[in-house]
Amino acid sequence: MxxxxxxxxxxxxxxxxxxxxxxTFLVLRKxxxxxxxxxxxxxxxxxxxxxxxxxxNAPLLIVMATLTGVLTVFLVSYTQKTGLVKEDxxxxxxxxxxxxxxxxxxxxxxNDVHLDVDAVLLGEIAFxxxxxxxxxxxxxxxxxxxxxxxxxxxxxxxxxxFFKELKLSTFDPGLSASLxxxxxxxxxxxxxxxxxxxxxxxxxxGAILVVAxxxxxxxxxxxxxxxxxxxxxxxxxxxxxxxxxxxxxxxVLDASIAGSITTILGILFLGVYLFSPKKGWIAVWYQQKQxxxxxxxxxxxxxxxxxxxxxxxxxxxxxxxxxxxxxTANAVLKLAQRNNFxxxxxxxxxLTDKGLAFTKQAITYIMDNHTDGIESMKQKFxxxxx
Amino acid sequence: xxxxxxxxxxxxxxxxxxxxxxxxxxxGLCGFLGSFAVLKKxxxxxxxxxxxxxxxxxxxxxxxxVKDTHWLLLGxxxxxxxxxxxxxxxxxxxxxxxxxALGLILSLFFGFGLLLLTFIQKxxxxxxxxxxxxxxxxxxxxxxxxxxxxLWVSLISLFAVLLFWKEFKxxxxxxxxxxxxxxxxxxxxxxxxxxxxxxxxxxxxxxxxVLMSALILAPAAAARQWTNKLWIMVLLATLFGALxxxxxxxxSASYSQMxxxxxxxLSASVIVLFxxxxxxxxxxxxxxxxxxxxxxxxKLNKALSLMYRIASKHENVLAPHGKRMLNDxxxxxxxxxxxxxxxxxxxxxxNSWSLTEKGFEKAANLYNQLGxxx
Numbered sequence: 001m002x003x004x005x006x007x008x009x010x011x012x013x014x015x016x017x018x019x020x021x022x023x024t025f026l027v028l029r030k031x032x033x034x035x036x037x038x039x040x041x042x043x044x045x046x047x048x049x050x051x052x053x054x055x056x057n058a059p060l061l062i063v064m065a066t067l068t069g070v071l072t073v074f075l076v077s078y079t080q081k082t083g084l085v086k087e088d089x090x091x092x093x094x095x096x097x098x099x100x101x102x103x104x105x106x107x108x109x110x111n112d113v114h115l116d117v118d119a120v121l122l123g124e125i126a127f128x129x130x131x132x133x134x135x136x137x138x139x140x141x142x143x144x145x146x147x148x149x150x151x152x153x154x155x156x157x158x159x160x161x162f163f164k165e166l167k168l169s170t171f172d173p174g175l176s177a178s179l180x181x182x183x184x185x186x187x188x189x190x191x192x193x194x195x196x197x198x199x200x201x202x203x204x205x206g207a208i209l210v211v212a213x214x215x216x217x218x219x220x221x222x223x224x225x226x227x228x229x230x231x232x233x234x235x236x237x238x239x240x241x242x243x244x245x246x247x248x249x250x251x252v253l254d255a256s257i258a259g260s261i262t263t264i265l266g267i268l269f270l271g272v273y274l275f276s277p278k279k280g281w282i283a284v285w286y287q288q289k290q291x292x293x294x295x296x297x298x299x300x301x302x303x304x305x306x307x308x309x310x311x312x313x314x315x316x317x318x319x320x321x322x323x324x325x326x327x328t329a330n331a332v333l334k335l336a337q338r339n340n341f342x343x344x345x346x347x348x349x350x351l352t353d354k355g356l357a358f359t360k361q362a363i364t365y366i367m368d369n370h371t372d373g374i375e376s377m378k379q380k381f382x383x384x385x386x
Numbered sequence: 387x388x389x390x391x392x393x394x395x396x397x398x399x400x401x402x403x404x405x406x407x408x409x410x411x412x413x414g415l416c417g418f419l420g421s422f423a424v425l426k427k428x429x430x431x432x433x434x435x436x437x438x439x440x441x442x443x444x445x446x447x448x449x450x451x452v453k454d455t456h457w458l459l460l461g462x463x464x465x466x467x468x469x470x471x472x473x474x475x476x477x478x479x480x481x482x483x484x485x486x487a488l489g490l491i492l493s494l495f496f497g498f499g500l501l502l503l504t505f506i507q508k509x510x511x512x513x514x515x516x517x518x519x520x521x522x523x524x525x526x527x528x529x530x531x532x533x534x535x536x537l538w539v540s541l542i543s544l545f546a547v548l549l550f551w552k553e554f555k556x557x558x559x560x561x562x563x564x565x566x567x568x569x570x571x572x573x574x575x576x577x578x579x580x581x582x583x584x585x586x587x588x589x590x591x592x593x594x595x596v597l598m599s600a601l602i603l604a605p606a607a608a609a610r611q612w613t614n615k616l617w618i619m620v621l622l623a624t625l626f627g628a629l630x631x632x633x634x635x636x637x638s639a640s641y642s643q644m645x646x647x648x649x650x651x652l653s654a655s656v657i658v659l660f661x662x663x664x665x666x667x668x669x670x671x672x673x674x675x676x677x678x679x680x681x682x683x684x685k686l687n688k689a690l691s692l693m694y695r696i697a698s699k700h701e702n703v704l705a706p707h708g709k710r711m712l713n714d715x716x717x718x719x720x721x722x723x724x725x726x727x728x729x730x731x732x733x734x735x736x737n738s739w740s741l742t743e744k745g746f747e748k749a750a751n752l753y754n755q756l757g758x759x760x
Contacts, residue, residue, distance in 0.1 A: 019426075027482075032489040033430060040596070082670060083609050084662055086483075089429040093607055096600030100648035103522070107645050121521065121596065122500060208437070209500075212493030219486050249501075256504035260499020269490065273480065281479050302572035 007129040009247050011145045012261060015201045016213055016239030017127075021159060022194045023156040023214030024235050027222060028170050034073060034191070035214045037095040039198050039207045041072035043102025046202065051109065056203045057131065057143045062196065069195025070188065072098060086331040123206030123258045141372055144203055151200050155193055159232075166190070195380065205258040213239060223276045237267055290385055294378065296324070296332045301341060301359045304351055313349045338384045354381065390641045402639060405506060408468060408528040409631035411536045412589050417605030417627025419543060419585050421620045422578055425558045425608040430488050431470070431579075433599035435586050437492040438469025440499025440595055444506060445522055455532065455591070458520075462587040468710035469495050470579060496595070522593030525635060525646035536588055543581050547620075554578065555616055593647040604654035605630065630654035682725075688750055689722050694749035697741050706733070706740040 026032050045068025049061030072094060079090040133143040140146070159166070169176035169186045177183050194214075201210050221234035246261030253260065274281045307313055315333070324332070333349075336342045341355030352361060358381045365373040378385070395402055422430060439462035446461025447453060469491045476487040503518060519527060547554065556564040557574050564571050582602070589598050609622035634650030663671050697703045727734040731745030741749065 027486050030483050030485055032483075032486040036433070036489055036492065079662075082662070084611060084668055085424075086427060086429065086672075088427070089424060089603060089607050092429045092433060092599055092603040093655065093658055096597050096604075096651050100600075100651040100655070103645055103648040104652070107648075185491030198514060208493055208496050211489055212497050215489040216494060219482055219490055222481060222482065222486075253501070253505050254508050255501050259497050259504060261498075262494055263501045266494035266498055269494065273476070279480055281475070284479050295741060308667050 004129045005247075006140055007145065008125055008257070008270060011128050011142065011148060011187050011204055011246050012247055012257070013240045014145065014148045014152055015204050016217070016243040016261070017236045018148055018155060018197050018240040019201055019210060019213035020217040020235040021155050021232060022190060022197055024218040024221070024228075025170055025190060025230050026194065027215060028220040028228075028231075029190075032219075033091055034076070035194060035198065037072055037076060037091045038069040038191075038195055039202070039210045040095040041098035042066075042068045042195065042199055042202070043099050043207065044068060044105060045100050047105045047200070057147050062147070062199050065202075066192065066195040068098070069198060070192055073188070073195075075190045085372045088157075121207050122256065123202065123204050123209060125204040125257050128204055144200070148204070151196055153216035155197065158189075158193065158367075162186075162189075170228075185384070205261070209258045209262050212262040212265055216262075216269050217242070220265075220269045220272045220333050223272050223279045239266070242268060293304040293328075293331055293335060296328060297335055297341075298362055298374070300332050300336065301351065301355060302363065304342065304349055305356070305359045305363075305383060315344070315347045315349060335384065338380055359380075390454075392636050404530050405525050405528045405534055405639075406632055406635050408533045408626045409525055409535060409592060409635045409646070411533065411540060411631075412585075412592055412627075413601060413605070413634075413650065413654075414628035415520065415536065415543065415585050416589060416601045417609070417623035417625070418540075418547070418620060419582050420602035420606040420627070421606075421609065421616075421623045422554060422558065423582050423602055423611065425616075426578075428579075429603050430485075430585055430599065431473070432494040432582065432602040434473060434488045435466045435470060435583050435728045436590060436595050436598035437499075437591055438495035439466045439587055440465075440496055440520065441465050441502055442468075442499075443590075443696055444499055444502035447506060448502065450513075453537075459535075459587055462590060463583060465495065466583045466587055467580070470583060475659055482556050519594075520590050521592060522596065522645065523592045523598075523647040523648075525592045525638070527643065528592060532588075535569070539584055539588060545587070546577070546581065546729070549577025550574065558616070593650060597647050597651045600651045601627065601654060604651070604658050607657040608654075608661040611661040611668050626657050629655060686722060686725055686729075688723075690726065690745065690749045691752050693739065693741055694752070697746070697749075704740055704743065706735070706738040708738055 023032075023035070026035055040067040045059060045065035046056075049058065049064040050056065053061050055061065075094050076087070076090045079085065079094065080087045085093070099323075128144045129142045130138050131143045133141060133146050154236060165176070165181050165186060168179070169181055169183060173183055176186075197212050198214075201213065217235035217238040218231070220238050221231045225231050242261050242264040246264045247257055249255075249264060249372060250257040250260035272280065277283055304313060333342075333344075336355070337344065337355075340352055341358060343350050343352055358377070361377055362374060364370075365377065392402075394451075396406065397403075420432070423429065442461035442463070442465025443458045444461075445465070446457045449461075450457045471489050473484075473487045476482050476490065477484055507518070544647050553564070553569055553574055556567075556569065556577070557571055561571055564574075586598055586602065589601060593601055605623040605625075605627035606619070608626050610618045612622055622673060630650055630653040634653045637653070638644040638646040638649045659667070663669055666672055693707075696707055697705070723732070723734045723739065726732045726745070728744060731748060733740050733742060
């Protein structure tokens with residue numbers, strides 16, 4: 001690894017963490033798409049700033065682009081407040097318009113300005129190490145590393161000091177407002193932070209991949225934990241992981257670094273989405289199947305309990321009586337037998353003592369409308385789950 | 387070339403005609419189907435789909451090895467549909483919300499597409515040139531063959547919408563009712579979404595991945611402001627879409643260096659802005675005017691009822707009273723006196739006023755109603 005490679009990975013990791021922190025709150029506040037809007041809509045601000053400063057890392061440009069981002073948020077909420085369109089439509093109307101203005105501005109001045117739409121949209125982190133920051137005659141590293149680093153430092157400070165407020169207003173906006181934390185102030189504070197982060201990440205990863213870096217680590221972490229602190233750490237971790245792995249993937253394929261980082265994020269998300277122990281696709285699918293079978297089992301036991309006549313309790317009769325598929329019926333019978341709820345003699349089904357106790361308790365729970373008690377009952381009685 | 391020049395050229399320049407026709411049809415079709423997307427509250431689905439189509443385009447190119455429009459569109463269609471299905475999967479299987487799911491699919495698919503795109507570009511295949519035009523689109527690459535496909539898709543959509551008009555309408559406005567009367571809502575929904583995916587994929591070549599969603603949304607959002615009837619809205623949206631397509635092409639052809647996609651989107655945005663402000667029923671301007679009017683009416687009524695209270699304490703209710711009697715009334719001003727006199731409710735002289743009979747009657751009515759409320 002040479003120096004430039006290390007620096008690129010460092011910048012990528014810094015950008016990833018800087019995006020993951022506000023991203024976590026945006027995902028939790030159901031405002032994920034506002035990042036999409038901001039990242040596109042700041043283009044005119046960046047272009048205007050670039051016309052003036054000719055430097056993507058100039059403070060003036062960052063301020064102007066950030067203001068454009070906040071303006072976008074304001075425009076979206078204003079449009080929404082007129083009641084003429086829904087919020088998502090408002091987002092979808094505002095950002096393409098602003099983005100178009102930016103693209104046209106670039107196109108009109110294409111000859112005298114060195115700013116490429118592709119570069120703005122897609123970013124090129126590979127060039128970041130070439131733009132050095134020289135302080136007191138000493139080369140202290142790439143400029144964008146410092147810029148992103150400072151923004152990250154500020155977000156960590158904000159997070160440290162306003163963690164309580166942010167947490168409360170995210171999970172219980174009503175309570176937080178009644179306690180006197182201004183929802184407007186917190187909202188626009190978070191939006192400003194998001195805008196600044198987007199602006200400084202822009203050069204490295206481009207407009208659309210900022211969205212990926214904001215949303216994907218947070219969404220992946222959200223599928224693994226319900227603890228806000230853990231979620232923040234996890235999403236930062238996923239961000240760093242994908243930044244470094246993405247760099248090497250790009251190195252191998254000789255392709256866009258930003259695209260590779262996003263691809264790694266996508267693979268991470270897909271993996272967690274499928275295999276997360278509690279909330280993954282497979283786990284949820286399995287739980288739903290289990291639930292279905294267990295509900296069927298209870299229905300079946302209640303049915304047996306209600307019928308004393310031998311003819312009503314015959315296996316074959318049951319199948320047409322409850323109107324189950326053979327597969328379902330077999331699965332239910334098997335589960336009941338394995339749990340010692342029923343005896344089958346000569347094709348006649350009868351409840352065991354344990355089955356009787358279970359059924360009776362289930363009936364009381366159902367009669368008292370106390371159905372959540374059934375879950376704990378299952379824990380007590382079941383040897384094998386569905 | 388300027389605008390006038392453009393229209394002169396239109397009759398002689400075949401390429402220009404094709405491009406204008408293409409963007410016009412595309413805009414119209416987007417508005418047409420976009421109406422349904424907006425009313426289904428899936429405004430941003432288009433954004434996600436258009437981004438999700440990028441890896442499909444690249445993969446189709448990698449597999450086929452040639453830049454054949456049909457192949458690329460097919461690839462885009464497949465990956466657009468995969469994206470849509472995955473969004474639904476995320477929303478129904480996990481507790482991530484719709485917005486997160488949209489943002490995820492949008493950015494992750496796009497990122498993957500970008501990886502493939504840059505990978506292809508380095509492959510040293512002369513064929514690949516122009517693949518990145520799908521990012522921003524380039525109307526200039528439209529050919530008669532593309533316009534033909536657009537026409538076919540338009541006809542199919544038109545036919546489908548006419549055929550299932552009732553079903554679509556119920557699905558949009560009362561999905562629960564649609565379910566209870568036994569409509570296969572799931573399949574109608576899938577069918578409608580597929581049509582939308584199809585039109586988005588077709589538009590990618592012209593407007594590009596980034597701005598495609600606006601073309602779906604904007605005409606429909608503008609049309610919504612002018613009417614409460616579905617068929618009028620669909621018709622208007624089609625018109626608005628076609629108009630923005632054509633005017634965008636005209637403008638970008640008239641001024642050099644103007645990219646077509648963004649200009650089309652800006653034209654549509656201007657239509658939206660105009661509709662938001664000037665629509666007679668919902669528009670911001672008319673709403674403000676109505677608001678002011680009713681505020682003035684309330685002021686007049688307030689003044690009148692105060693006068694009534696003073697006048698009714700005297701034997702002759704029509705007797706004149708000094709202007710000063712009203713001094714404790716905050717909203718009192720000469721304008722109000724004049725307005726009331728214009729309406730024939732009071733007689734107004736230098737320093738005194740008196741209720742007319744008509745004014746007394748109206749005020750009495752007002753006063754009674756006021757009393758009832760209290």
